[in-house]
Amino acid sequence: MTPLLEIEDLNIFYGAFHAVHGVTFSCDEGEILSIIGANGAGKSSTLKAIIGQVPRSTGTIRFAGSDIRDLSTPKRIAAGIALVPEGRKLFPSLSVEENLRVGGFPGRRGSFDLEGVYDLFPILREKRRQAANELSGGQQQMVSIGRALMMNPRLILFDEISLGLSPRIVREIYEQLPAIRARGVSMLIVEQDISRSLAIADRFVCMLEGRISLSGRPGEVSRDAIADSYFGAHA
Numbered sequence: 001m002t003p004l005l006e007i008e009d010l011n012i013f014y015g016a017f018h019a020v021h022g023v024t025f026s027c028d029e030g031e032i033l034s035i036i037g038a039n040g041a042g043k044s045s046t047l048k049a050i051i052g053q054v055p056r057s058t059g060t061i062r063f064a065g066s067d068i069r070d071l072s073t074p075k076r077i078a079a080g081i082a083l084v085p086e087g088r089k090l091f092p093s094l095s096v097e098e099n100l101r102v103g104g105f106p107g108r109r110g111s112f113d114l115e116g117v118y119d120l121f122p123i124l125r126e127k128r129r130q131a132a133n134e135l136s137g138g139q140q141q142m143v144s145i146g147r148a149l150m151m152n153p154r155l156i157l158f159d160e161i162s163l164g165l166s167p168r169i170v171r172e173i174y175e176q177l178p179a180i181r182a183r184g185v186s187m188l189i190v191e192q193d194i195s196r197s198l199a200i201a202d203r204f205v206c207m208l209e210g211r212i213s214l215s216g217r218p219g220e221v222s223r224d225a226i227a228d229s230y231f232g233a234h235a
Contacts, residue, residue, distance in 0.1 A: 002065050004029045004186050005050070005155060010059035012045045012210075019045050020210045022059075027155070032177065032187045034201035036194055037230060041207040043190040044086060047157045050188070051083045052076050064154065080108065080154035086163060088144040092133035096124055099132050099143050103150030110152025111183045117146035120176050138169030145173070149180065156180070158189045162196060174200060194226065208232050 003026035012020035020042040027033040035043045049057045052073040061069045068076055082103075090099050100117055118125040121142040127135060132143060141161065148156050162170040170193070177200055181187065191197035198204055198218040206214040206229040214221065214229035 001028070003027060004031075004064060005188070006060070006062040007046075007050070008060040008062075010046065010049060010061070011057060012042070012049050012054050013056040014054075018210070020049070020057075023207070023210075023212055025205050025212065025215065027186055027188055029154075030181065030184070030186055031202045032181060032189065032200055034197040034204040035188065035190045035207060036192070036197055036204055036226075037207035037213075038192070040209075042210040043207055044159050046207070047083065047159050047188065047190055050076075050157060051081060077151060077153075078108070080152075081157065082148035082151045082153035082155070083157045084141075084144050084148045084159060084161070086159040088137075088140045090132040090140055090143055090147075093131055095129050095131055096135070096143055097128040100124075100146050100150050103147035108152040112149040112152050114150075116183075117149055120149075120179060121146060136169075138165050138173070141165060141169070141173060149185070153185060155186045155188065158187060158191075160190060160192065162191060162193045170196065194230065198226075206230055 005027040008024050010020055010023040011018065023046060035046065037043050045054060048054045050061060052071065060067065063079055063081060068079060097114065100114060123139060124142055124146060127139060132140060161173060174196060177187065189197055189201065201218055203217050204215065205212055206226060208229060214225060
């Protein structure tokens with residue numbers, strides 16, 4: 001079976017800085033793949049390359065069997081890739097519902113609409129008329145995820161779900177990820193919270209200084225090996 005997403009020999013550059021070095025991995029249809037690593041490991045840059053938001057990259061990015069490296073970000077979204085960005089990036093003066101409707105503009109058909117998002121996150125139904133900047137950080141993250149779901153993607157890229165959120169809110173959000181997958185959405189999760197990320201992932205990739213230092217299935221790799229690859233102790 002052809003993977004949904006295939007990354008081969010990905011290199012990312014910011015001017016003269018070589019941020020990501022020869023990264024290769026894949027994500028299958030219906031899979032939750034976690035990318036873990038410390039700050040500066042190249043995780044977010046990898047997601048940005050997949051969605052088409054880095055200044056320069058080389059290598060191959062295939063989605064659903066097609067090479068998408070020459071596609072613009074809007075065309076990648078139209079193909080079925082959505083990003084939940086670090087920091088949420090909502091329109092602060094727009095209401096919750098208006099922010100969600102922005103996600104529907106690509107016009108992709110699927111199982112998610114406003115009611116589907118509200119079923120996942122009932123608090124957003126209550127807050128739907130409020131401006132996004134009046135919400136708590138956790139509620140804003142729910143809106144950001146809901147906006148991505150409104151695009152009816154085949155693959156969602158999550159960039160630091162738990163950043164700046166309370167453990168309770170993080171738990172509530174992670175509890176909804178299986179329900180999202182059940183509707184046919186695959187996920188690539190960038191996360192610093194190792195335990196939370198590995199608890200839900202089918203497979204993981206650990207990055208260190210722009211390179212893959214370890215990969216595998218959470219239950220088949222020891223915590224010591226993961227810690228060594230995360231912090232660079234093996235070096």
